[in-house]
Amino acid sequence: MSNGNEDREVILANFQAITGIDDIAIALSTLEQFNWDINNAIVATVSEDPTPSPQVSSCEVNTTFKVDWKGREYSFSLNVNDATVGTLKENLSSRVGVPKENFTIIGFPTMTVQTDHKTLQQMGVSQDCRLMMVETPNQVPNTRGQGSSSIMSSSRYRFKMSVEGLEYDLVFPANNHVRQVKSYVESTYNIPASQQRWEGWPPGTSDSLELRDLVLETPFHRLKVFRRQEAGRASVGSDDEFMDEDVLESPECSSTSAQRPLMTVGKSAEENVLQFLQVFEERYGNVHPAFHIGTLKSALTAAFNVPADLKRPLIVFLHSDKALTGHLFCSQVICSESMAGYIDQHFVMWAYDLTERRLQQQILTECQSIFGYSGRQQVEMYVPDKLPLMIVITKVQSAPQVFAVFQGDISPDLLMAQLIDAVENYNQTRSIEKAAELEQEQRSRLRELQEQEYLDSLQRDREKDEMKKIEEKEKQLQVETEEATLSSFEDLVPPEPDSNTPSSDITFKLPSGERINRKFVHRTQLKVLSYFVGSKGYPPANFKLVQNFPKRQFDEDEMYLTLDDLGLTRREILYVEERD
Incomplete structure (x- = not known):
């Protein structure tokens, strides 16, 4: 291998001419991988260009797999021996309308460096493989206050x-x-x-x-x-x-962690989380997942004590300034726009700092109170040398449990794939809970309806009983009133005279058709006859006395005249008629 820049330019030119690779970045990368040994690089490049076996047709080796783009799945059936990463990007670009230079694909099973000319087979794509399409915008803000910063649009x-x-x-x-x-x-x-x-x-x-x-x-x-x-x-x-x-x-890293801790022993949970948020943004900028403000218990409540549609897994993020991987994990992994956006959309995130030993003991005690001793052990086994950690907690059958634990040395692509898997698994559980919740809600609604109908029925029965009692009271009062009225009229009527006393024989023809005979002495006033009729249930206020032959209706002035005055001294018939 030559050490001079001129020799390397010659090697690069020869390598591109022999292999036909026009992309300088790909050519440089390949030569770098083989320490600028052009012979080994050419052999490896040629061997990476697989030729499909003539005995097998394309349709016989087509592989079906899915690519996720912003929550929507796109299915592809491609010949993984022939189709390249570039082919897949072109297909995706045409289907979702995003230029292929503005996105990348993550989740390939192999750890091979991704280039457009690599075949899908080389990238490990197999049946039912799940990939994810992630935007790679040309401009991303610098989150550490270093001035204008961007990812170059070229390679x-x-x-x-x-x-x-x-x-x-x-x-x-x-x-x-x-x-x-x-x-x-x-x-x-x-x-x-x-x-x-x-x-x-x-x-x-x-x-x-x-x-x-x-x-x-x-x-x-x-x-x-x-x-x-x-x-x-x-x-x-x-x-x-x-x-x-x-x-x-790094002076920035060491001085920052020494002068400004993420959390302080002795502060309340809310105060410490607010301090964590403030110091975290001072170190890494404003692009980061949203941290739940409060205790771990309140974070669990925010994640799971909500309707099934709103439930989300909980991420417990444990950090330590003493961990070698902590600073890089924060700055390069969870503070990326794609990672922070995905976590905010699908998770509740609660953060805690374990730099101080007393803070470690506090979180272990809280974990034991919430998850039991086994939950404490799961966290304790990673503290402090495995930090930082992202502990994904789900809730199945009303019991929170640790679904997965990711350590700080995980790659961004693998972490994203694992988080997607956690969300998909929890969505299945949530759909079951949602169905159970809907069934419970329907049962509760039916029970409430039945209870209300029962209460309404009781109320109607009570009202009927009250009305019946009122009616009975009114009837009783009416009867008593009538009896009292009749009794009062009877008291005003003198006894019937004996046969030796000169008297008028009066026949009363009642509205009911009944006839009643009664004798009255000649000096009896006509009003006494009306009292007699009143004692039979036909009070003077409602009924009047009428003589047919001759036709005669007695008015109020005549009520004080005697039978002798009125000429009613013989056998007479008087009709009792209802007043108009």
């Missing part, structure tokens, strides 16, 4: 790199890892990686990250690299290490 990044005081303009493919940049400096400028001291990398940078995963300045990003004067430990180059010593020595 390369430009750097103004000062190497031991000399400045160079360098360009690297977006899919190059940070360790490849350091290897380039080692091979080109003869500064061993173990002796490199860098300035200018964004906080949270590690050797295992690709350049496109970092927040870099545009149109170029400035870096400085110096040779260490004293031998230090070798730079971390393994993918197993999430942060290197440059991150641990």
Whole structure:
């Protein structure tokens, strides 16, 4: 391998001419992977171009899989041996109307670097595979106050790199890892990686990250690299290490965590969560998932003590400033717009800081009170060396339980895929709960209706009883009144005279057709006859006395005249008629 830039340009040109790869970024990436050994790179590239077996037709190897885009699933049936990632992007672009340069696809089963010319088989796509389409907008805001920052719309990044005081303009493919940049400096400028001291990398940078995963300045990003004067430990180059010593020595990270803790021992839960939110935004900016303000118990209530349609899984985010992966996980993973948006849409998130030991004990005690001793053990086994953690809690059959635990060294793509899986699993549970809740609601509504009908029936019966009692009272009063009236009329009528006393024999013809005979002495006033009729149930106020032969109707003035005065001294017939 040649160390000169001119030789590498020749190698790059020859490699593109032989392989037919027009994309400079892909060609550079491939050569970097083989340490600029053009022969091995050509062999590997040619071998990655599979040719379908002539014995098998395309329809026989078509594979059905799904791609999720903003909650909607799109099914595809493609020949995974022939179709490439680029083919899939074109199909997606035509179906959803988003230019293919504005999105990427995540969730491929293999850990192979994704390029458009890779076949779906090389990316591990198989039957019932589930992928996710994620927008990659050209401009994203810098969340750490570093000025205007963006991801380059092209596939390369430009750097103004000062190497031991000399400045160079360098360009690297977006899919190059940070360790490849350091290897380039080692091979080109003869500064061993173990002796490199860098300035200018964004906080949270590690050797295992690709350049496109970092927040870099545009149109170029400035870096400085110096040779260490004293031998230090070798730079971390393994993918197993999430942060290197440059991150641990970052003045921003160390001073921030020392001067401004995320939580303070002795404060209430609400005060500490508000402090966590404020310090978190000071460190990482305003783009982050929304943190529930309150205790863990109140977060559980917000997630699960709501109607089935509104229930969401709970994420308990446990952080520590002492954890190597904490700063990078916050800055590069959960503070991305896509991750924060997805969590806000589908989860309730509660955060807690475990930097101080007393804070650790408090959360363990609270976990034990809510989830039992087994729940405490699940959390305790990760504290403190496995932090940060994202603990996904669901609620099945009224009991909260830990669904999954994600550690801080998980990749963003894998975390997103796992969160999607958690949401899908919980949605199935929620649909069952929703059906049960609907059934319970219907039963309750029917029971309430039956109870109301019963109460209405009781009320109607009570009203009927009351009306019956009132009617009976009125009837009784009427009877008593009538009896009293009749009795009073009887008291006003003198006894019937004997046969020796001169008297008038009066026959009363009642409205009912009944005839009553009664003798009255001649000096009896006519009103006494009306009293007699009243004692028989025909009071003078409502009835009058009438003589037919001759036709004669007695008026009020005649009521005080005697029978002798009226000429009623013989046998007479008087008719009792109702007054008009």
